[in-house]
Amino acid sequence: MENYEKINLEEYYQxxxxxxxxxxxxxxxxxxxxxxxxxxxxxxxxxxxxxSKAVYESGIPCPRPIRLVTDGTQFxxxxxxxxxxxxxxxxxxxxxxxxxxxxxxxxxxxxxxxAMPANSDVFPDMKDVxxxxxxxxxxxxxxLRGRLLETMDSMPAPRTCLHGDFHIGNIITNGExxxxxxxxxxxxxxxxxxxxxxxxxxxxxxxxxxxxxxxLDPATFRKHWDLLxxxxxxxxTQEEQRGCEKNLLKYTALKLIFNFSKRYNGKGEPNPKLExxxxxxxxxxxxxxx
Numbered sequence: 001m002e003n004y005e006k007i008n009l010e011e012y013y014q015x016x017x018x019x020x021x022x023x024x025x026x027x028x029x030x031x032x033x034x035x036x037x038x039x040x041x042x043x044x045x046x047x048x049x050x051x052s053k054a055v056y057e058s059g060i061p062c063p064r065p066i067r068l069v070t071d072g073t074q075f076x077x078x079x080x081x082x083x084x085x086x087x088x089x090x091x092x093x094x095x096x097x098x099x100x101x102x103x104x105x106x107x108x109x110x111x112x113x114x115a116m117p118a119n120s121d122v123f124p125d126m127k128d129v130x131x132x133x134x135x136x137x138x139x140x141x142x143x144l145r146g147r148l149l150e151t152m153d154s155m156p157a158p159r160t161c162l163h164g165d166f167h168i169g170n171i172i173t174n175g176e177x178x179x180x181x182x183x184x185x186x187x188x189x190x191x192x193x194x195x196x197x198x199x200x201x202x203x204x205x206x207x208x209x210x211x212x213x214x215x216l217d218p219a220t221f222r223k224h225w226d227l228l229x230x231x232x233x234x235x236x237t238q239e240e241q242r243g244c245e246k247n248l249l250k251y252t253a254l255k256l257i258f259n260f261s262k263r264y265n266g267k268g269e270p271n272p273k274l275e276x277x278x279x280x281x282x283x284x285x286x287x288x289x290x
Contacts, residue, residue: 004070007033007078018169018182019213019263020044025081033069035076041265042075048184049077054122055183060113060161062180082179088168092224093215103224106168107231109178110194116161118188126162126189127152130258136266137257144275147282148257151250159188166194167201168224169214195232196251197259198225203289204277246284253281 012024012033021036036045045068052065064080088102134140134148163170164185172179187193201210202218202225210218226241235241257278260271280287 004068004075007069007071009033009035009071017212021076029081029083031066031078032063032081033076033078035069035071035074037074044184045075045077048182051123051186052077052079052183054119055180055186058119058122060116060180061177062183082172082174084174085172085179087170087172089214089216091173092168092220096220099220099224100227102168103227104231105178106171107228109171110163110166110191111232113161113163113180114191114194118159118161120159120188123161124187125157126164126185126187126193127155127157129164129185129187130254133258133261133266134254137261137268138266139260139264139268139271140257140275140278141270144257144278148254148278151282152254155190155250157189160191162187162189162191162194164194165197167198167214190251192248192251193255195229196248197255198228199245199248200252200256201225203286242290245286246290249281249284249286253278256281 009024011028012026014022015025015032016023021034024033024035026032049065049068052062056062056064063082066078066080068075068077070076088106092099092102130152131149134145134152137145140148163180163183164187165182170180170182172181202222205213205218205221207218210216210221214221216224229235229241229244233240233244235244256274260274277287
């Protein structure tokens with residue numbers, strides 16, 4: 001276990017909310033603390049902190065990790081505050097006319113990241129990030145588990161950088177420089193790992209969760225996805241887009257179960273709806289989309 005320094009959250013104000021953590025900025029503006037929700041193991045906190053340090057030290061633009069912290073019940077880490085920062089998704093929610101230029105920019109930054117060779121001595125194969133959560137998930141059948149693992153073993157694994165949680169909520173800007181954030185699943189592998197969950201979010205995410213995570217409605221995020229996939233892959237026709245989306249489905253199935261298992265620490269009753277969706281994706285079917 002790594003050392004945590006005690007903090008008093010009364011010296012901070014809540015400045016953000018994500019799926020697994022809340023962020024608090026010091027009232028003096030000197031640092032931001034990302035505090036994981038109760039039930040999230042210290043291993044998750046420490047892994048994200050170590051990976052973030054390695055990403056920062058590799059020269060990829062991201063806030064500087066400072067220290068591990070705890071308020072006595074929650075655990076997290078402090079990071080450099082980027083003055084006057086806003087996430088791309090926050091900008092789009094407040095300035096809808098920025099949807100197209102920021103989506104195109106996000107696609108460009110993603111391709112730039114995905115073109116970078118990854119140090120495999122420092123960063124893990126994305127398959128090794130995902131595999132334990134597929135293996136331990138209690139919400140899927142053994143048949144689906146075997147199908148997922150067999151599919152993953154057959155996938156290519158180029159040694160190029162992946163963000164791991166690649167979406168427009170995880171890139172911020174101060175108007176002069178852009179920074180990647182939430183780097184706990186940074187790894188190497190095929191870019192489709194990063195693109196796949198954007199497709200899932202665009203097609204299946206509930207309006208309530210979409211608003212909580214991105215401050216956007218589903219129709220706007222779907223427009224974002226259409227622009228993103230076209231810009232990233234150089235797509236010109238709807239037929240080409242559907243072909244790209246079909247190629248993402250097996251990655252989507254694995255990321256879907258990975259995210260669900262990680263969110264609930266692998267626990268839970270069998271989930272027929274989740275199982276059915278994952279099996280459909282593995283079969284090249286996107287219910288309600290194609």
